[in-house]
Amino acid sequence: xIEVERLSKSFGGRPAVKEVSFRxxxxxxxxxxxPNGAGKTTTxxxxxxxxxxxxxxxxxAGFDVFEQSQEVRxxxxxLPENPPLYDEMTIRSYLDFVARIKGVPGRQVGARxxxxxxxxxxxxxxxxxxGHLSRGYRQRVGLAQALINDPPVLILDEPTVGxxxxxxxxxxxxxxxxxxxxxVIFSTHILSEVTAACSHVAIINYGEVVVSGPLSQLAAGDxxxxxxxxxxxxxxxxxxxxxxxxxxxxxxxxxGARPGAxxxxxxxxxxxxxxxxxxxxxxxxxxxxxxxxxxxxxxxxLSLTGSGARAAA
Amino acid sequence: xxxxxxxxxxxxxxxxxxxxxxxxxxxxxxIVGYFFLALVLQYSEFSMQASANxxxxxxxxxxxxxxxxxxxxxxxxxxxxxxxxxxxILAEERRMGTAELLLTAPISTGQLVMGKYLGALGFAAFMLxxxxxxxxxxxxxxxxxxxxxxxxxYLGTLLMVGAFLSAGLFSSSLSSNxxxxxxxxxxxxxxxWVVGFLGGIGGGGGxxxxxxxxxxxxxxxEDFLKGVIDTGSVVYYLTFIxxxxxxxxxxxxSGRWR
Numbered sequence: 125x126i127e128v129e130r131l132s133k134s135f136g137g138r139p140a141v142k143e144v145s146f147r148x149x150x151x152x153x154x155x156x157x158x159p160n161g162a163g164k165t166t167t168x169x170x171x172x173x174x175x176x177x178x179x180x181x182x183x184x185a186g187f188d189v190f191e192q193s194q195e196v197r198x199x200x201x202x203l204p205e206n207p208p209l210y211d212e213m214t215i216r217s218y219l220d221f222v223a224r225i226k227g228v229p230g231r232q233v234g235a236r237x238x239x240x241x242x243x244x245x246x247x248x249x250x251x252x253x254x255g256h257l258s259r260g261y262r263q264r265v266g267l268a269q270a271l272i273n274d275p276p277v278l279i280l281d282e283p284t285v286g287x288x289x290x291x292x293x294x295x296x297x298x299x300x301x302x303x304x305x306x307x308v309i310f311s312t313h314i315l316s317e318v319t320a321a322c323s324h325v326a327i328i329n330y331g332e333v334v335v336s337g338p339l340s341q342l343a344a345g346d347x348x349x350x351x352x353x354x355x356x357x358x359x360x361x362x363x364x365x366x367x368x369x370x371x372x373x374x375x376x377x378x379x380g381a382r383p384g385a386x387x388x389x390x391x392x393x394x395x396x397x398x399x400x401x402x403x404x405x406x407x408x409x410x411x412x413x414x415x416x417x418x419x420x421x422x423x424x425x426l427s428l429t430g431s432g433a434r435a436a437a
Numbered sequence: 438x439x440x441x442x443x444x445x446x447x448x449x450x451x452x453x454x455x456x457x458x459x460x461x462x463x464x465x466x467x468i469v470g471y472f473f474l475a476l477v478l479q480y481s482e483f484s485m486q487a488s489a490n491x492x493x494x495x496x497x498x499x500x501x502x503x504x505x506x507x508x509x510x511x512x513x514x515x516x517x518x519x520x521x522x523x524x525x526i527l528a529e530e531r532r533m534g535t536a537e538l539l540l541t542a543p544i545s546t547g548q549l550v551m552g553k554y555l556g557a558l559g560f561a562a563f564m565l566x567x568x569x570x571x572x573x574x575x576x577x578x579x580x581x582x583x584x585x586x587x588x589x590x591y592l593g594t595l596l597m598v599g600a601f602l603s604a605g606l607f608s609s610s611l612s613s614n615x616x617x618x619x620x621x622x623x624x625x626x627x628x629x630w631v632v633g634f635l636g637g638i639g640g641g642g643g644x645x646x647x648x649x650x651x652x653x654x655x656x657x658x659e660d661f662l663k664g665v666i667d668t669g670s671v672v673y674y675l676t677f678i679x680x681x682x683x684x685x686x687x688x689x690x691s692g693r694w695r
Contacts, residue, residue: 169537172541173540194543194545197542197543202537208535209533210447211533217450221447224440224443225443225543226543
């Protein structure tokens with residue numbers, strides 16, 4: 125549905141996005157993850173035809189964002205970082221305006237407003253003036269605006285920023301509800317958002333996509349080795365020496381300060397794990413716990429975007 | 438067409454909910470009302486004097502003394518008012534981030550500019566309509582006010598205000614700061630109002646003097662005020678407006694490239 129190839133954009137010689145490529149298939153929710161200033165907003169602005177790229181191509185629903193801009197715009201609902209609201213209008217008249225400039229036929233405008241209002245929890249506040257709304261409601265109106273013409277593609281720039289936890293949850297539920305019929309890209313610098321709502325993730329840093337793919341695949345790591353957490357009851361046993369002798373075990377170290385806790389790096393195979401377990405039991409060390417560790421998105425994110433200080437997670 | 442209409446009606450409605458519009462309307466009506474009163478008193482003084490001098494009486498007419506001077510003043514007031522009306526049109530959109538909505542909506546930049554312009558023009562036309570009460574007072578007293586020249590005056594005034602607003606819209610596209618937009622718009626309007634003055638010095642400034650006069654908003658306005666609809670002047674204003682809108686569209690589109 126969305127194909128981005130070698131997209132670059134620089135502002136006055138300063139590159140903001142460098143050769144970014146990724147794809148989003150129909151019905152997927154892509155979490156666009158990166159520290160502040162990594163190039164998320166710029167990429168989204170190019171996709172929504174707000175600004176052209178310096179080089180590279182981007183296609184939405186098969187239409188080029190530059191050559192067939194009007195076709196693309198008809199198919200995208202866009203929520204910018206700051207919801208584009210007119211403070212002096214009521215929610216209803218605002219949504220009416222947006223529906224009309226987005227080409228919703230006049231007769232269907234009223235019905236569409238009711239649908240998106242219900243979806244975004246605005247049903248009983250439609251006649252309120254936007255300037256008097258709280259941050260959470262403004263964000264909802266922004267989302268309603270993006271959904272008004274029922275576009276197949278939604279691009280949401282930090283839709284949950286500045287909201288309280290309950291509001292974040294609500295917005296996230298709305299976004300999750302869009303999967304399947306809509307293709308969604310939403311940017312965030314909050315990791316838990318991505319794990320909670322997305323099927324796919326693209327991590328961007330300093331204008332470059334450092335990794336992208338399905339969330340499940342990323343979490344599995346490179347697939348060749350895996351880490352195992354082992355907890356035995358008896359202390360002072362020669363666990364490390366014994367287990368290192370097994371073929372396929374790369375390293376054994378103590379895991380944290382707890383006695384009897386070990387961290388193993390081993391070849392990823394169920395057979396090997398079985399042998400380790402059998403060995404521990406046979407020696408009578410008292411196997412309490414054995415858990416394969418999958419790297420959390422946080423680990424991937426921090427290792428890819430550099431220092432933890434930069435990544436305001 | 439539908440997009441232009443949608444943008445236009447929203448723009449027009451936003452004038453009527455903004456406090457600036459009401460402040461402008463109040464002071465505007467106060468000033469033009471005051472001026473109308475002064476002109477009527479002046480006319481009655483002229484009539485008194487004319488009653489003693491039949492030669493003069495034949496030259497005295499309502500249109501020249503009241504309507505012409507009244508709308509000439511209207512033009513001067515508009516040099517100040519039009520940039521204030523137009524300053525927020527695009528500057529505010531940029532500042533509030535709503536430009537991002539308009540520029541990613543499936544409408545062309547031309548439709549956007551046209552809709553915005555017509556919205557502002559609609560409000561200015563409303564102001565002009567409010568001033569129609571003054572000639573109406575004259576007509577209601579049974580005074581011999583000719584209707585034909587009045588039509589020319591209104592057409593000319595609308596075109597002139599249209600030119601001001603076109604310049605104002607252009608200056609609004611240049612910045613996200615309304616004050617800067619208003620000042621730039623004011624300077625452009627004032628410049629085109631006075632640019633012909635040089636052409637009239639020393640019995641005419643030759644070819645260049647004529648050129649300056651031809652560029653002047655006020656020189657062309659004079660024709661209409663006299664009650665003449667000159668095709669050349671109509672074309673002048675329409676060209677001025679179209680050029681302003683064209684530049685605005687270019688500025689918006691070039692903004693995408695930065």
